[in-house]
Amino acid sequence: xxxxxxxxxxxxxxxxxxxxLAKNEGIKAESNFLRGNILRDLADQSTGSITDDSSxxxxxxxxxxxxxxxxxxxxxxxxxxxxxxxxxxxxxPGGVCTPAQWVTLDALANTHANGTLKLTTRQAxxxxxxxxxxxxxxxxxxxxxxxxxxAACGDVNRNVMCNPNPEQSSLHAExxxxxxxxxxxxxxxxxxxHEIWIGEDLVAxxxxxxxxxxxxxxxxxxxxxxxxxxxxxxxxxxxxxxxxIAIADATGKSIAGFNVTVGGGLGMSHNQVETYPRIADVxxxxxxxxxxxxxxxxxxxxxxxxxxxxxxxxxxxxxxxDRGIVWFREEVExxxxxxxxxxxxxxxxxxxxxxxxVDGENGTSHYTLFLMSGRVKDTPELKLKTALREIALAHKxxxxxxxxxxxxxxxxxxxxxxxxxxxxxxxxxxxxNNVSGLAxxxxxxxxxxTCGLALAESERYLPELVANLETEMEAAGLRHDEITLRxxxxxxxxxxxxxxxxxxxxxxxxxxxxYLGAAFNGSRLNILYKASVLDTDIVALLxxxxxxxxxxxxxxxxxxxxxxxxGYVKPTGTPADYHDKADKPVAAATA
Ligand code: SRM
Ligand code: SF4
Numbered sequence: 295x296x297x298x299x300x301x302x303x304x305x306x307x308x309x310x311x312x313x314x315l316a317k318n319e320g321i322k323a324e325s326n327f328l329r330g331n332i333l334r335d336l337a338d339q340s341t342g343s344i345t346d347d348s349s350x351x352x353x354x355x356x357x358x359x360x361x362x363x364x365x366x367x368x369x370x371x372x373x374x375x376x377x378x379x380x381x382x383x384x385x386x387p388g389g390v391c392t393p394a395q396w397v398t399l400d401a402l403a404n405t406h407a408n409g410t411l412k413l414t415t416r417q418a419x420x421x422x423x424x425x426x427x428x429x430x431x432x433x434x435x436x437x438x439x440x441x442x443x444x445a446a447c448g449d450v451n452r453n454v455m456c457n458p459n460p461e462q463s464s465l466h467a468e469x470x471x472x473x474x475x476x477x478x479x480x481x482x483x484x485x486x487x488h489e490i491w492i493g494e495d496l497v498a499x500x501x502x503x504x505x506x507x508x509x510x511x512x513x514x515x516x517x518x519x520x521x522x523x524x525x526x527x528x529x530x531x532x533x534x535x536x537x538x539i540a541i542a543d544a545t546g547k548s549i550a551g552f553n554v555t556v557g558g559g560l561g562m563s564h565n566q567v568e569t570y571p572r573i574a575d576v577x578x579x580x581x582x583x584x585x586x587x588x589x590x591x592x593x594x595x596x597x598x599x600x601x602x603x604x605x606x607x608x609x610x611x612x613x614x615x616d617r618g619i620v621w622f623r624e625e626v627e628x629x630x631x632x633x634x635x636x637x638x639x640x641x642x643x644x645x646x647x648x649x650x651x652v653d654g655e656n657g658t659s660h661y662t663l664f665l666m667s668g669r670v671k672d673t674p675e676l677k678l679k680t681a682l683r684e685i686a687l688a689h690k691x692x693x694x695x696x697x698x699x700x701x702x703x704x705x706x707x708x709x710x711x712x713x714x715x716x717x718x719x720x721x722x723x724x725x726x727n728n729v730s731g732l733a734x735x736x737x738x739x740x741x742x743x744t745c746g747l748a749l750a751e752s753e754r755y756l757p758e759l760v761a762n763l764e765t766e767m768e769a770a771g772l773r774h775d776e777i778t779l780r781x782x783x784x785x786x787x788x789x790x791x792x793x794x795x796x797x798x799x800x801x802x803x804x805x806x807x808x809y810l811g812a813a814f815n816g817s818r819l820n821i822l823y824k825a826s827v828l829d830t831d832i833v834a835l836l837x838x839x840x841x842x843x844x845x846x847x848x849x850x851x852x853x854x855x856x857x858x859x860x861g862y863v864k865p866t867g868t869p870a871d872y873h874d875k876a877d878k879p880v881a882a883a884t885a
Contacts (some may be wrong), residue, residue: 313603313604314603315602315603316602316603316604316605316608318350318449318605319511319602321347321350321351322350322351322449322510322511322512323510323511325351326486326503327482327484327485327486327503327505327510328351328354328355328482328484328486328487329351329484329486329489329490330347330348330351331345331347331348332344332348332351332352332355332486332490333490335348336426336429336430336490341375341378341426342375342376342377342378342379342425342426343359343361343375343376343378343426344359344426353447353448354444354445354447354448354449354450354482354487354512355433355443355444355448355486355487355490355491356382356383356384356385356433356442356443356444356445356446356447356448357380357381357382357383357429357433357443357447358380358381358382358383358447359378359379359380360378360379360380360381360422360744360745360746361376361377361378361379361746362376362377362379362423362743362744363742363743363744363746363748364742364743365377365743378426379408379422379423379424379425379426380423380424380425380426380429381420381421381422381423381424381744382407382420382421382424382429382432382433382436382443382446383414383418383419383420383443383446383447383453384399384418384419384420384421384436384441384442384443384446385418385441385442385443385444385445385446385452385453385477386417386418386419386441386453386695387453387454387456387470387473387474387477388417388454388455388456388458388469388470388473388474388477388521388694389417389418389455389456389458389694389695389696389697390456390458390470390692390693390694390695390704391441391692391693391695392692392693393685393686393687393689393690393691393692393693394439394686395439395440395441395693396682396683396686396693397683397686397687398435398436398438398439399411399419399421399436399439399441400670400679400682400683400686402421402432402435402436403421403670403679405428406421406424406428406431406432406435407421407422407423407424407432408421408422408423409671409672409679410422410669410670410671410679411669411670411671411679412668412669412670412740413665413668413669413670413695413696413699413700413701414668414695414699415668415697415698415699415737415739415788415789415790416452416453416455416518416697417453417455417456417458417695417696417697418446418453418695419441419695420740422740422744423744430491433491434491434492434493437491437492442487443491444481444482444487445481445482447516448512448516449512449513449514449515449516449517450480450482450508450512450513450516450517451476451477451480451481451513451517451518451519451589451593452516452517452518452519453477454473454474454476454477454480454519454520454521455473455518455519455520455521455529455534455697456469456470456472456473456520456521456529457469457521457522457523457526457528457529457540457697458528458694458695458696458702458704459523459526460648460652460654460660460662460694460702460704461648461652461653461654461655462523462546462547462655463654463655463656463658464547464548464655464656465523465540465542465546465547465548465549466523468540468548468549468582469521469523469538469540469549470521472521472538472549472552472582472585472586473519473520473521475585475586476519476521476585476586476589477519479586479589479590480507480519480589480590480593482505482508482512483503483504483505483506483507484503484505485503507590507593507594507597508597509597511602513593513596513597513600514596514597514600514601514602514605514608514609515600515605515608515609516535516609517535517536517593517596517610518534518535518536518559519534519535519536519537519538519589520534520536520537520538520697521537521538521540521552522537522538522539522540522642523540524539524540524640524641524642525641525642525643525644526642526643526644526645526648527642527643527644527645527815527816527817528644528645528646528647528696528697528698529697530645530697530790530793530816531555531558531574531642531816532555532558532573532574532793532816532817533558533559533560533571533573533574533787533790533793533816534555534558534559534574535556535557535558535559535574535592535596535609535610535611536554536555536556536589536592536593536610537554537555537556537558537574538552538553538554538555538585538589539552539553539554539555539576539640540552541553541579541638541640547655549582550581550582550638551579551580551581551582551584551635551638552579552580552581552582552585553576553578553579553637553638553640554576554577554578554579554580554588554592554634555574555575555576555577556574556575556577556592556610556614556619556622557572557574557575557610557611557613557614557615557619557622558572558573558574558611559571559572559609559610559611560572560786560787560790560791560792560793561609561785561786561787562785562786562787562872562873563606563785564785564801564807564873565873566606566873567869567870567873568606568607568869569606569607569869570869570871570872570873571787571792571819571872572611572615573817573818573819574611575614575619576637577592577619577622577623577626577634577637578623578633578634578635578636578637579634579635579636579637579638580634580635584630584632587630588626588630588634591626591629591630592610592626594629595613595622595625595626595629596610596613599613599617599625600612600613601613601616642815642816642817643815644776644814644815645698645778645793645814645815645816646698646734646735646776646778647662647664647696647698647700647702647734648662649662649663649664649700649729649734650662654705657707657708658691658704658705658706658707658708659706659708659711660694660702660703660704660705660706661702661703661706661714661718662696662700662701662702663700663701663702663703663718663723664700664729664733664734665678665699665700665701666733666736666756666757667699667737667738667740667753667756668699668700669753670682676721676722677721678721678723680721681717681718681720681721681723682701684717684721685703685714685717685718688710688713688714688717689703689706689710689714690706690707690710691703691704691705691706691707691710692704692705698737699737730760730764730767730768730773730774731767731772731773731774731775731776731777732760732763732764732767732775732776732777732779733760733764734776735776735777735778735779736756736760736778736779736780736781737779737780737781737789737790737794738752738753738755738756738780738781738782738789739752739753739781739782739783739786739788739789740752740753740783740788741753741754741782741783741784741800742754742783745783745784747783747784747786748783748784748800749783749784749800749801749802749803750783750784750800750801750802750803750804750805750806751783751800751803751804752781752782752783752789752800755781755829756781759779759781759798759829759832760779762832762833763779763796763832763833763836763840765833766833766836766837766840766841767840769841770840770841770843770844771844772840772843772844775853776814777795777796777852777853777854778793778794778795778796778812778814778854779794779795779796779797779798780793780794780796780797780798781797781798781799781800781806782798782799782800783800784799784800785799785800785807787799791809791820792809792812792819792820792872793812793816793819793820794809794812794820795810795811795812795813795814795820795852795853795854795857796808796809796810796820796836796853797809797810797812797820798832801825801826802826804828804829804830805826805827805828805829806826806827806829806832807822807824807825807826807827807874808822808823808824808825808827808832808835808836809821809822809823809872810823810839810854810857810862810863811823811854811855811857811858811862811863811865812854813852813854813855814852814853814854814855818854818865819871819872820854820863821863821864821865821866821871821872822863822871822872822873822874823857823862823863825874826874839857839860839862840853842860843856843857843860846860
C-alpha cells in the first residue's frame, strides 16, 4: 500500500486564496507537531487552566480544559477564576478493554478525577474534573495501563469504533482486527505525546519530525471511522465520516469484505442553515485486505480538499456535498489505483443494544448491562462503580464499551458465569427486564456542568425526561416497546439525537427543539417537529402522539415511521428539516 505523502502542496487548501485560513490552521502549523507551549503551560501555577493555543493543541492529546459551570456565577461574585479542571478522553479501539485496565481507570477516577467514569457514545472512556496539578500523572498512568488518549480528540482520525457483537464472535474478531488496524495506521506519528506525557527524551538532536499521513497541519477537522456488523447498526454508521459495513461470506462466520460509507456527520448550529446533519453515502465495496488502504485514501482526500477556511464547513460531509459523491469516488479510486466494487446487499434492523445474557459461538457468554448515559458512579441507591470494580476483579474475559454508552461483560467462560451472575445479583444489576423499552433505548450527551458548549441540561435531565415519558408510555400500554430517545444540550449532536425516533436538542436552559421521525435502524434522520419547547411542556406535546401511535400503528410499525405516516413531520430532504428560521440566536446557558 502506498500512501500519498503530506507535502505542503498536497496539504494546501483548495479554497479561494481570498478566504483566510481558519485560525486553528496557523496554530497547528506553528506547533512543531502538536508540542506548542503545552509543557510551559502545564508548569504555570498561576492558573488552573492553560492558554487558548495550548487548549487547541491538547485536544490532539485527548485533553480539554473545562470549568464547572455550576460554579461560574459564584466564582465571578467572589472574584475568583473559574473552577478549572480537565477532561481526558481515553481511546479504546473497538471499545474492547481488559478487566485490569478497568480496575486501573476505576482507581484513577477516584485519585485523579471526580470519582466517576464516563462511557462515551464512541466507545471511549472519559475522566472529568482532573486538576491541572494531577493531569500529567493521570495521563501517564493511563499509558502505563496500555491505553492512551492520543488522537481521542482533535483534527485527526478519532477512536475507531466497532460493533462489539457478542453473538457472532468470529465475525467480531475479524471486524475488530480491521478496526484496530485502521486505528494504528491512522494514528499520528508525532513523538510530542510521548515526550510530554510519558517523559520520553526529545527526538535525538531535535531533528525534524514528519507526519507521513497528516503533514504539519493535520486534517481540516475531526474525522470519525466505524465498523458495523449487520444486522446491528449500534455504531450508527451513517453518522460518521467513514464507515465499513461487514459483509459476511456464505458461511456467515467470516467477513468477505466491506461496503464503504462516507460523509456522515451530525453537528450543526442553531440558525445557521448552511450547517446540518447528514447521512453517509455508500461509496462502494472493498475486500478485508483493502480496508486500511481505503481508509487512508478517503482520509487523504479530505485532508487535501476539506475546507480549512471555515471550521463550520470543514467536515467531510461538506466536501462531499460541495463536490459530489461521483467526484469523491473518482478521487479516492485515483489514489487507490483500483476501483471499488459495487456495494453488496445489507440490512440493519436496529441500533440499540441487546441486554442481558447472550451466548457466543465459542461456548462463552456475554452480559450487556444498561448504564444510564454511560455514567459509572456510586450513589446512595446504586453502588454501580463499586459493583463494576468487583466484577472487573473477578472477570477473566474482556469488557466491551457499546456505542450506546452501555457495557458488555464479555467472553465469560461457563465456569465463571455463576460468579458474575452472583455479583450482578448482589448489586441488583440483573434487572434489565424491569427497565422500560424507552429507557433501554435512551441516550444523552454530557452537557452541564462540564461541557463548555452546552445550552441546556442533558445527562442530568435524562432520568426525569425518561420517567415523565414512561408514564405516558405505560398509560398507552407501551412499557416494553422500544422507541429510541436521545437528548443533547446543544446542536453539536454528541448523543446522535438526529438519529433518534424522538430527539431533543438544547436551545437554552429548559428549552429544547423536538425532532421526530428517524428510522429505528439508524438509516434516516429525524425532522424538526417543534422548536424551543419548554421542558415542562414536553409531556403535553408528545403524550397524545404516543397514545395515537399505540392505537393506530400497523403491525410492526415503528414510532419513527408512524409519525411520518400520520403527518406529524414531513421530510423535505433539505436543511429546513433541522432548522427553525423563526428562532432568534440564543446565548449559552451560563456566561
Ligand atoms: Fe462531541 C464537542 C462530548 C460524541 C459532535 N463533544 C464535544 C465536547 C468536547 C465539547 C467541546 O468541544 O468543548 C464535549 C465534551 C463534553 C464533556 O464535558 O465531556 C463532547 N462528544 C462528546 C461525548 C463524550 C458525548 C457523550 O456523552 O458520550 C462523545 C465522545 C465520543 C468519543 O469518545 O470520541 C461525543 N460528538 C460526538 C458525536 C457522536 C459520534 O461521533 O458518534 C458527535 C456527532 C457526530 C459528528 O461528529 O458529526 C459529536 N462534539 C461534536 C461537535 C460538532 C462537530 C461538528 O462537526 O459540528 C462538537 C463541537 C466541535 O467539534 O466544534 C463536539
Ligand atoms: Fe456538549 Fe453539545 Fe456535545 Fe452535549 S452535544 S456534550 S452540550 S457539545
